[in-house]
Amino acid sequence: MTGDVAVLGAGMHPWGKWGRRFVEYGVAAARAALTDAGIGWRDVDSIVGAATVRGGYPGYVAGATFAKALGWRGTRVASVYAACASGAQALGTARAQILSGLAEVVLVVGADAAPKGFFRPAGGDRPDDxxxxxxxxxxxxxxxxxxxxxxxxxxxxxxxxxxxxxxxxxxxxxxxxxxxxxxxxxxxxxxxxxxxxxxxxxxxxxICATSDGGAAVVLAGMEFARRHGAAEPVRxxxxxxxxxxxxxxxxxxxxxxxxxxxxxxxxxxxxxxxxxxxxxxxxxxxxxxxxxxxxxxxxxxxxxxxxxxxxxxxxxxxxxxxxxxxxxxxxxxxxxxxxxxxxxxxxxxxxxxxxxxxxxxxxxxxxxxxxxxxxxxxxxxxxxxxxxxxxxxxxx
CATH class of the missing domain: 3.40.47.10 (Thiolase/Chalcone synthase)
Structure with a gap:
């Protein structure tokens, strides 16, 4: 199934080396995106988190981690890991939920607290990696x-x-x-x-650096966007x-x-x-x-x-x-x-x-x-x- 979905809101936590947990960056970005969309967390049907292996177990289950930080309320949740494509796969998951009718409004969040220097594989020796x-x-x-x-x-x-x-x-x-x-x-x-x-x-x-930062978007079905007053949203x-x-x-x-x-x-x-x-x-x-x-x-x-x-x-x-x-x-x-x-x-x-x-x-x-x-x-x-x-x- 293909079709357009609306981008109701976008938000970021500025990139840098802030020395804090990835959850803080993701929640800040999520709240900024919700504010931009003109809706609240209670209006969200589903949250999809782009995962970060460097965040330990909370990073692997980023969707649930962000849902807990924003306030558990029974929201549908998913977590996606695809290295540098994690955010795109999270967006694809959110879009599929909307187009299939599983959700009207989905919050997509990704955040990371990166180490200094070159990235290296997480988790110790992994000869099958x-x-x-x-x-x-x-x-x-x-x-x-x-x-x-x-x-x-x-x-x-x-x-x-x-x-x-x-x-x-x-x-x-x-x-x-x-x-x-x-x-x-x-x-x-x-x-x-x-x-x-x-x-x-x-x-x-x-060469680019490694950084801390977060980003989030609120996606919605076109019908919801029109009801919400977005006559010509980004799609x-x-x-x-x-x-x-x-x-x-x-x-x-x-x-x-x-x-x-x-x-x-x-x-x-x-x-x-x-x-x-x-x-x-x-x-x-x-x-x-x-x-x-x-x-x-x-x-x-x-x-x-x-x-x-x-x-x-x-x-x-x-x-x-x-x-x-x-x-x-x-x-x-x-x-x-x-x-x-x-x-x-x-x-x-x-x-x-x-x-x-x-x-x-x-x-x-x-x-x-x-x-x-x-x-x-x-x-x-x-x-x-x-x-x-x-x-x-x-x-x-």
């Missing part, structure tokens, strides 16, 4: 494969470290305008180039949570190994491109219909890759699109007008929801100095560990 194996056997922490992505783009398309730096310059300028961003300071290309090398060719300012038109297709099954690294797997033809599209295609097909739109995009810029080079995977330009043309100013505010297709992860850092279960918060504010023309003029259609894109797709299309 590909993430654990990547860290322990290959020594490939996250910045290592961010660097591999960057090297691949340099080798195939002629991208340069200067191109990567300009992504950070663009996103930092927009993050400086966002009150929820952790980093609210403009940077220059020279500052990026002079920051410490982390994984050649990427420097410290090319979720598609939620893509697809998995990879053989033989293109490399989940985290560039498409090096399995694209040359014996007896199999290379895949026609990357996993990231398949995420976007599924979203476009469900929404009945194409990249030419977009007003703006929020993408998963774990590194500056990865943002450029998303330009191509979303179909904003042809293969190898992302740096050209950036240089032309097309992805800047005021350009043909602004990307990461929120400031992106470059300005927020990762609060894993919250980030796909935070992207939808930005879509909501932009489509309402309520984003202030970072507003995309005439925004009518927006898309989010990221991916979760182990092959979790994540893309949401919202329209006004």
């Amino acid at each position: 590909p993430d654990w194996l990547r860290f322990r056997v290959l020594g490939a922490t996250n910045p290592t494969y961010f660097g591999l992505y960057a090297r691949r783009r340099m080798a195939l398309y002629g991208d340069t470290p200067e191109d990567f730096a300009q992504v950070k310059v663009k996103n930092a300028a927009l993050g400086a305008l966002n009150p929820n961003a952790r980093y609210r300071k403009r940077v220059t290309a020279e500052e990026v180039a002079s920051s410490a090398v982390v994984a050649d060719p990427l420097r410290l300012l090319d 979720i038109r598609a939620v893509s949570t697809v998995s990879p297709r053989y033989p293109n099954t490399v989940l985290d690294l560039p498409d090096i190994a399995t694209d040359s797997a014996a007896g199999a033809e290379p895949a026609e599209e990357t996993f990231r491109a398949s995420i976007a295609r599924a979203a476009y097909e469900e929404a009945g739109i194409g990249p030419e219909d977009l007003s703006f995009a929020e993408v998963y810029d774990l590194s500056t080079a990865l943002e450029l890759q998303w330009y191509e995977d979303l179909g904003l330009c042809g293969e190898g043309e992302a740096a050209k699109l950036l240089r032309e100013g097309a992805t800047a505010l005021g350009g043909r297709i602004p990307v990461n007008v929120s400031g992106g992860l470059a300005s927020f850092g990762e609060a894993v279960p919250a980030q796909a929801i935070a992207q939808v918060c930005e879509l909501t504010w932009q489509l309402r023309a309520g984003a202030g100095d970072r507003q995309v003029t005439g925004a009518r259609v927006g898309i989010t894109a990221n991916q979760g560990l182990f092959g979790h797709g994540s893309s949401v299309v919202a329209v006004r």
Whole structure:
């Protein structure tokens, strides 16, 4: 079953390193979203929590944890874990409940309190966990494969470290305008180039941080939204949570190994491109219909890759699109007008929801100095560990 659901409210707890429990961030975001929607917790039929394994058992059962913190009242509850795609899967679950008639109003919440430094697998030694194996056997922490992505783009398309730096310059300028961003300071290309090398060719300012933060949205059926006085609400038109297709099954690294797997033809599209295609097909739109995009810029080079995977330009043309100013505010297709992860850092279960918060504010023309003029259609894109797709299309 497909169809639109309304976004009645959006709220966030600002990103940072606050040193408190994830529950506090999620509850603050939830209350902000409820206030924005003009309803109370008692009006909510269901709550879906995007889980965080770093929050211990309360994090694994995030939906129930947030329900308890907001006040137990018999609300339907679900918890979803899909790494960085957790928020999108939580949104998909909420949307399915509304479209199936199980609920009229659903609150979706995600929050995290992230450790300092690189993410590492939670729970000790886990030799059946590909993430654990990547860290322990290959020594490939996250910045290592961010660097591999960057090297691949340099080798195939002629991208340069200067191109990567300009992504950070663009996103930092927009993050400086966002009150929820952790980093609210403009940077220059020279500052990026002079920051410490982390994984050649990427420097410290090319790579996103880990952060604390929370985000929440209130979704409702279109009939409820009209009764509630929302004549033309922002609508979720598609939620893509697809998995990879053989033989293109490399989940985290560039498409090096399995694209040359014996007896199999290379895949026609990357996993990231398949995420976007599924979203476009469900929404009945194409990249030419977009007003703006929020993408998963774990590194500056990865943002450029998303330009191509979303179909904003042809293969190898992302740096050209950036240089032309097309992805800047005021350009043909602004990307990461929120400031992106470059300005927020990762609060894993919250980030796909935070992207939808930005879509909501932009489509309402309520984003202030970072507003995309005439925004009518927006898309989010990221991916979760182990092959979790994540893309949401919202329209006004």
